[in-house]
Amino acid sequence: MAIVLRYVDSLDFVKERFIGIVHVKDTSSLTLRNAINEVLTSNKLSFSQIRGQGYDGASNMRGEFNGLKALILQENDTAFYVHCFAHQLQPVVVAVVKKYDGVSDFFEQISLVVNVVCASCKRKDLLREQARERVQKGLCSGDLETGRGLNQVTTLVRAGETRWGSHFNTLISLMKLFVDVLVVLDFVKEEGGSLANRQQASGILAYFKSYEFVFYLHTMYDILHLTGTLSKQLQRKDLDILEAASMVRGTMEALQSFRNIGFAIILPKICNLQNIGIDLVKQAPQLLEYMAALSPCDSFAQFDKSKLLKLGKLYKYDFDDSDMIDLEGQLGIFYHSCIKDERFTSLKGISDLSRLMVSTGKHRFYPLVYKLLKLTVILPVVTASVERCFSKLKLLKTDLRNKIGDEFLNDALLCNVETEALTKVEDEKVMERFEKMYAQRGQI
Structure with a gap:
């Protein structure tokens, strides 16, 4: 289990710091709770200092009665839980796709295209060769421009099942290489190694000629473009919960606008269209409503003293009666x-x-207002920082390190993740500390 702390530094910049990994025997909520308590205690922290907690949607994490969220809330009822915004976005997109048979069939066909075209090195080479020849002709005729980052060698991108942003990359690669993909499919149709391969290629080519394919290709491109943009913005470490909520509302409004006029732009002759949209689950609406009163946008247009006083009452361990x-x-x-x-x-x-x-x-003149601000910005928005730690772990846990202990692995991961903090550490001080740990055979 990876643990990341979110806090505000002395200059009031939001920081998310990885503090370590913990080896757990199982993933039950009680085991995770005890492990977190040990990590906090070893760092001279406690559950009473927590003002927010964020996880994905697993039942052992967000369960109302026995989840990790509930166990920590029993210790401290001001450790408000926020369901990771990015994880909320994923199931929404998946649910929308599965709801409509045409969209679901479309992505199955796209997956089949990638499997057929990239099934062998010969087909991949043919795809790259066709793309290279097309680019050369375009450069010679003046249809394509030269420049840094232009006309790069690419291939069809395989989508991941758990990351729907990857499906957008698949659509982009297909649109760029569409003409080249047709050549490869024609080759498989005529010279495929088996009857099944030839039939698959023939079926895909027939689907590509259909009105349905063109319609869903452009429609899903625009929808996934919007949700993908939101997903990328949610990965920012300095993102606060009000800004995240504002981005969600903006994405929903953009999708609503696309629902109203976007289809007419894609295909003017379409009159009756399916209703595809997005509606993210709203978490802690009351808490967000109170916090929104702190927003300085439009010259503090949303400022509401009564809501901010209610917000202060929610944090009863930070504001007593006199403070209120x-x-x-x-x-x-x-x-x-x-x-x-x-x-x-x-x-x-x-x-x-x-x-x-x-x-x-002004934080010295209005210390209690400043405390409200800090409590607002430290609420977790997404669990991206934790997932980045696991990505680093895959790079560190190599075959050569398959027998290292938890402590050494934790230290190696800490150095690899928190590179920004370690840049301030001087090599001389590290060597001095190492020399003082125990007697060395020789002077370093």
Whole structure:
């Protein structure tokens, strides 16, 4: 199990730091809870300091009664849970695709195309050769331009079952190589090694000529383009929960606009179209509603002191009765001082607001407002940082390291993941510490 902490540094920049991996005997929620407690304790932390927790949608993590989320909430009821926004997006796209038979059949055909075209080295070579000849003709005729990054050698991209963003890459590669793919399919149709191969190629070519294929190709390209853009933005480490919610709303509005007018642009003659859209599950709507009142956008247009006071009451361990009285006074003065200050009129989000408060010194004059801001920006949005750690683990756990212990593996992974933090460590100090650990045979 990989553990990442999200916090705010002294300059009010949001940081996500990998603190280690833990070997667990099973993935039951109680085992995971005890493992996390040991890691926190070893780093002089505790569950009482947690103000947010984020996981994917597995039942052992987000279960209402016995999940890891519930066990931690029993220890600290202000450790608010956020279902990873990126993981929410994935099942939504999958559910939409499976709901419509035509779309589901379309992606099955696309997968079959990749299997047939990339089934052998001979077919791959033929695909690359056709693409090379096409590019040469385009350059000679002036239809294509030369330049850095242009006309690169490429092939059909195989989509992954658990990452629907990869399906968008598959569609892009197919659209770029469509003419070349037709040549390979014609070759398989005429000279395939078996009757089944020839029939597959013949069936794909017939499907490519259908109205249905062209329609779904352009439709799903535009839909996955929008959801893919959202997915990439959600991977940012400094993303706060209000900005993420705003991106989700923007994507839903863009998809609604595509539903209304996009199909008419693709195929003007289509009148009756299937209804394809997206509706992300809303998590902690009350919490988000209260936090939105802190947004500095449009000169604090959403500022609402009553909602912010309700937000403070949710964090009962951070604001006692006396603090709530002071917070009410600070909020009123803070609002009027900021709307008159030109430095605060063009901010784009609460992260910008919290950093500007630190740089201008306002965090010292309004400490309780600043505390509300910090509690808002440290809420987890996605679990991308944890998944990046597992990606690094695959690179480190090689055949040559297949017998290393958990402690050494953890240290190696920590050095590989947190390269930014380790750049500040001087080599001389590392050697001095190593020399003091135990007697060495010789001077380093």
